[in-house]
Amino acid sequence: MSNLKNVLPPRIFEVVERAGISTFKQIMILSVWDIKKLTNLRTDDIKFLKNVAADYICPISHTCDKLLIENELRVKTGCVEIDELLMGGFRRGTLTEIYGESGSGKTLMAIQAAAHNSAAGCVFICTEDLFPVKRFAQMKHRFPNVSSKHDYGKNVYIEHITEAQNLLSCVRVSLPKLLEKNKPALIVIDSVAAPFRSEYSNYVQRAEDLRELAISLITLAQKYTLAVVCINQVTASFDGADNVLPTLGLAWSNMVSTRLWLKKTNQSVHISHLPMENREKFRNTEQSVVVRKLSVIFSPDLPNSSLKFIITSTGIQTVN
The missing domain is CATH 3.40.50.300 (P-loop containing nucleotide triphosphate hydrolases)
Structure with missing residues (x-):
């Protein structure tokens, strides 16, 4: 009963207490019509009561992506x-x-x-x-x-x-x-x-x-x-x-x-088209760089997607 008192608005709690409803389980099991006969509450108030009870007793749910993180x-x-x-x-x-x-x-x-x-x-x-x-x-x-x-x-x-x-x-x-x-x-x-x-x-x-x-x-x-x-x-x-x-x-x-599939593409990008901080990773500032592509071929939890990248002196750098 104390849990009901802490969660429910005082007006609804007093009505529920007088009707002999003392647990969240009772609120969930009883139908809307049964609660209405016992308490004479309006249908909207009973639905609110059931929603509060459901939120209180329901375990916290997690989506798969949040669990992975x-x-x-x-x-x-x-x-x-x-x-x-x-x-x-x-x-x-x-x-x-x-x-x-x-x-x-x-x-x-x-x-x-x-x-x-x-x-x-x-x-x-x-x-x-x-x-x-x-x-x-x-x-x-x-x-x-x-x-x-x-x-x-x-x-x-x-x-x-x-x-x-x-x-x-x-x-x-x-x-x-x-x-x-x-x-x-x-x-x-x-x-x-x-x-x-x-x-x-x-x-x-x-x-x-x-x-x-x-x-x-x-x-x-x-x-x-x-x-x-x-x-x-x-x-x-x-x-x-x-x-x-x-x-x-x-x-x-x-x-x-x-x-994952890596492959060379027919596309190339000139160094001058890269952001300034990326140009410093190339010795020859006049050269063009071959664009490569990374694709997810299959995975149990990843969509089939891809991105393009180039190779610099310090590793992989993605490009649009």
Whole structure:
């Protein structure tokens, strides 16, 4: 009864109390007609009474996008516009694939994300080229109040692996040991395709190994609440308007939560058309820069959208 007294207007509370209605549950269960017989209140007052009771006892509701923000289930990419496209960044607990042709900016995007999350920590597994240390060092100039004394690579753990079985062993054995001692925000594999494209002739075994790799990565992502980003190569496609597809087939695709496509466009932008603060990121102020495109191909919680960007000395810069 005390709760009713604190919530209801005094006039309505006195009528309800005299009628013997003492709980919010009674107000919700009784029909409008039943309450009217007991209290002789007007229909509008009874509807108001039911609304107050419903608001009081109803649990707080949250939409999915608010839950994602509240639980911080995203890892920032280092580019504000890309984070907006991805509703906050790479989703923790899932596997995100970035695929595209050579030179489309796949590795750069991964390096930028690694640099941006260097304070929290990042694991970077290279299967093709060596880790681009100089490119990583350039990324620090994107940080506010950058300091030459700070070691931005201190929490970035790098591993070079060229064979599929070594990669599986790393993910099964070495990586869990590292994650027990450290709490990185991101795992990057660049690229996941290289070890599996070169040494396999038994495609059934390759499919099984890819599935094991993906399950192991997703398990680690969920257990340690981190994001996994895998760079993938492309293969030619002879149907549809798009002439490339990600490699590794359905065995791999079915394990990916979010797929992003990077590609070069036929468009270019002259340096003089960029904002002044962006022109300083190019050595040659007379040059034109190829515009690239990032597209969300599929995702459980993102719309199919895209944005255009260029590559500067300090990373990705979006353009209109």
